[in-house]
Structures are given as structure tokens and as C-alpha cells.
Amino acid sequence: MTAATATADERVAHVGLLRRILLKPEFGALIGAIVIFVFFASQSDVFRSAAGAANWLDVSSVLGLMAVPVALLMIGGHFDLSAGVQTGTAGLATGIMTTYWGLQLYAAWAVSLALMLTIGFINGFLVTRTGLPSFIITLGMFLGLQGLNLGVTKQVTNTVQVENLDLVPGYHALFNILGSTVTIGGAKFQIAIIWWIGFTIVASWILVKTRFGNWIFATGGEPNASKNVGVRTNRTTITLFMMVSFMAWFVGNTQIVRSGTIQAQVGIGQELYYIVAAVIGGCLLTGGYGSAIGASLGALIFGMTEVGIVNLNWNSDWFKLFVGVMLLLAVLANQFVRRFAEQARR
């Protein structure tokens, strides 16, 4: 093939480095994260200290861990509104099975995983089997699990919380894996931050380097065409829902292991923040486009803002307004950059 025909076809046209960077879905979030970091770091010495960083990375990591699989699911063209409440289900399951039913801690951990994967499977199975929007299916799951969490917890404990996981044998080993801290520069960084970075890398690798990653983009982009060329869209969708549930298991257990207690209402409402982080990170609501690193950057923006406002001693009553404006700006900037890049390409 000669150079002349190659340039004639826009699909293989040479694209400059700058444009290629601009076209990355996570580019906008990266710029946003840098701007927000510079802003808060220049205003507050606590924010730029190691202890301050440990704080905002902690908030970011909890959100980011969930935002990554949620982003993958969104690229695959679906939502999971039950993602937040699932973290509660996972933590409560581990807590109740160990502290009330006397199950060995790791066995309970495993049963909790099996339970969560089942929930993810049901979500995915119902979505693919019925063809109904995942919004409706997972809304049902969201409400159902909310009732289940509360009902079972109250039935078993007589209160709305499970306590004393820290008295269960084997707790400290699990605590080291999920809830311990690493001291860097005199500040204690939560180990969840490392898990977050690790899961982000794995998810990115899956997304851009594997056949399954390709299938995610295909399923979210154009499901019918994908099916026609042999992509197993149903299997992809179900796997994605199960990945979200897997992470809910991880995050929910992190929560109960860290503090030894968990409440029946944990996670309710958080699913929206996962979606927000994924959207700031460049995911399209229509599917087929987005990135895992972007979702983590979105979570980072959120965490930095939430803690930065407190570090600056601003009145916290206005916090949500500030976050809302910040998010809108981030999304608008994202869109502007993307449009600019796509025009430049033509």
C-alpha cells in the first residue's frame, strides 16, 4: 500500500501527537485534576502536606475503587444504580455471618463474595434477558437491597448496625490486607489507595489490551452490529455487572474491616457519585466511550474538592453547591476539548 492511498483513507490518516492526546477520554479529567490540585495546594499548606494528601487520597480511593468498574459498565452501555447499596450488602453479610452466626471470617468473606457475584449475575441476566433498560432493573435491585439490608440487620441484631467484627478471630490479618495504613513522609496513607491504583491499572489493561476490553467497547457502542460480528454481548454485559458487584464486595468489606462496624444504610446514594466520577473521567452516558483511568481521575477530583474545601475552612454548608458547579465545569471542559479535538481531526 502506498503512502498516497493511506492518506486518502481517514481511518488510517496520520494524527499528530497533540491531537492524539486530546482525543483520549481521560484528558479533560487530567487537566481538571491538575487545576484543582494546584488551586487547593497553593491556598492551603495542609492540603499540600503529606497528611493532607493522605486525607484526600483516602476519600478519592473509596470512590475511585467503585468508579472504575462502574466506568467499565458505562462503556459497555449500562448503569448500575444498585452499586452503592451493594457495598452495604457485602459488608453487612460478612459482619452478620461472623459476629452473629459464628462463621469463620474468611469463609464469611468468601460467602459474601459468592452472594455479591450472584447479585451481579442477576442484574446482568435480567438486563440481557428482558432487554429492559438497566436503569429500571438496577433501580429495582437498589430498592430491594435497601430493604433487605435493613430488614435482615434489624431481624438479626435488633439494631441497625453490626458491631464487634474486631473481636472475631483472624480479624487482624484481614485488617492488614484491607484496612491498614502505610506511613510515607510521616503521614499514614490508607492501604485502600494502593488497591485503588492497582485495580485502575488492571481495569485499564483489560479495557485496552484484551479481547474482552474490545468487546466492552463494541457492546456499548453498537450492540446489534457487535452481535452480528460474533461479539458475545450478553456474556460481556453480565460479566460487567458481576465486576461491579465484585468491587462492591471489596469496598463493603474494606469498610467493615476498617472500623469493625457497619450500618444498614451504608452506601445509599453513593452510586450517583460513582457515575459522576466516571462521567468526569470521560465516559459517555450512551456507552462505547470512556476510560478507567479517567474514572479514577474523576474520583480524585471529587476527593480533592471535598477535602480541599474543609482545608480552606470554607463554610461547609455550601460544599455541595461548590461540588456541583465544579462537576459541571469539568464536564463542560471535557466536552469542549473533545469537540475541539474531533474538529481538528477533520
Next chain:
Amino acid sequence: MIGKRRAWVVVAVAVPMLVVSACSSRNAVNKPHNKSGGGSGGYGYKIAVVTHGGAGDSFWSIVKRGVDQAGKDMGDTVTYQSNGDPQQQSQLIDAAVNANPDGLVVSMANPEALRTSIQNAVKKGIPVITINSGEAQSKEYGALSHIGSDETVAGQAVGTELKKDGVKNAICVIQEAGNVGLEQRCAGVKATLGGSVTNLQVDNNNLQAAQSIIAAKLQSDKSIDGVVTLGAQVAAVAETAIASAGSSAKLVTFDLNATVAKDIESGKMLFAVDQQPYLQGYLAVVMLTQYKANLNVLGGGQPVLTGPNLITKENAAAVLPLAAGGTR
């Protein structure tokens, strides 16, 4: 193919169940509590309780325990319903009144929205007792009595105690935006502390983030020497936050649970303010029963205060098992 898939579903559902049912409760650190109540009084009245408490709220689950136990003790049939939305709560009241109960118990977080519904009940001759909040309007709407704890008075008690401990700059952690009672508590603390009290907003459904936010606040203002939390669940994360921020701020909380009782016992928290929610539920049912049976009104219709009751190092140990049992 489909058969194979079904099999997987069955396995996925059955395996956790089998494992759970096969385990014994020998190793359990939390034992299920005795749920059976005392003897039955056999009055047999029908009493409806409609509150504004959220379903997952630990405070209201204790109120409900009190209501249920009083129903058993008095031999009454009690129904308990709740909705945090004032409009929907008033609809629940209307529905309860339509069923012609012998008595009605209502919490009034937003009295204005419930006025018509409650006055309709009074007009129908149903005795009403208000609990928890709405003391100022209770008489005006025609209720027999009010059982609760004044949030402002409770806040002032905390402020006075903190002042004794030398606290000058405190933060007041609000876990539910827009809850009037919580704002009143903080205002009460401010009124008697004499120093500065700053409100800090966190989310009750994301306590890990709440922990980081409290720590961030403590780091950015090193002069903070007191932390007031308004719920037992937030108190636990505030304690971790104080430790992680390297702060020496003193911690006190409203409301109680087992963890809080334990931490007070070990000195990690100064004290907790308990408004004894169990009594609010229990007494309301008992009072209505005695009114129906004997026309008694406790205190002649004056508000009955269930708090503030301070849980300190001295009495924490005794309260601990009760808190774990969900009645304190």
C-alpha cells in the same frame, strides 16, 4: 446451554446458603438478644404510631423497640409507620386515623405540615401524644402531652460540660443536611460554650469520607480542641479521625450505641448525651393506654422530658450491654 446456565444460578444461590446453614453459632461474638417481652397487661387497645424517623436510623429503631415492648406489656395492638417526608407522614397519619385507633402517637419534625392531620384526629376524639420533636406546637394542636427531649437544652448541657473541660474551639459535626433538630443541638452547644463552635457537614451514608473530612478539618485548624458529633455512628469515625490527625481534641457525642459506650468506658470519649429514645416510644404507648383505661395524664399534660441524660465513665459499663441489645 440454558440448562447449564440454570444450574449455575442454582449453585450460586445454594452454595452460600449451605455454607451459612452449616455453620454453628458457637464462635459468635454477638449473641442474639432475648426478644420476648414481659407479661401481657391485656388492655387490648389499638394504638397507631407515625414518626418521621428514617428506616435505617439507629435512633428510631430504638424508639420502635420501646413502642413494640410497650404494646406487648400493655397487651395493646400497636402499628408503627414512618416517613421522613412531612407530606407523606401526614398522609400516613390520615390513614391511621381512618382506621379509628384508640390512640395516636406522632413525632413532629415539621409541625406545620402535620397540623391539619393531627387536628382532624383530635376532632374525631382520638387522644394524641406527640413525641421527640414538636413540643412548642403540641398543646396548640390539641395533643394530650408531649414526650421528648429539648434539643436546645441538650445542646446547652453539652456546651456547659465542655466549658468545664476547658474546650474553647469546637466543631459540631452535622450528618444530615437540613435537619432542624441537629442545627438546634449545635446552636445550644454554642450558646453555653462561650468559645467558638463551627458546624461541619458530612454524609451519614459515607462514613469513611466523613472520617477524612473531620481529619482534614482538625489538620487545617490546630486550635480545635473539641469535637461534638450528633449521632453515635459518626462518633466512632470522629474518634479515628482525631487519632489520625494527631489532634488532642476532646470528643463528645449525642446518642448512644455499644461502640460509644465502650469508648466512654475506656476514656476515648468524654461523654454521650442520651435522650433515651426507648422511653419516648414506650411511655407514649403506656400513657395512651392509661388515659383510655383510667383517664390518667402524666404530669397533668406538661411536657415529659426523657433527656438529656449523660453517659459518662461512671455509668458507661452498666449501659453497654443495653446499648448492644438495642434498647439504649
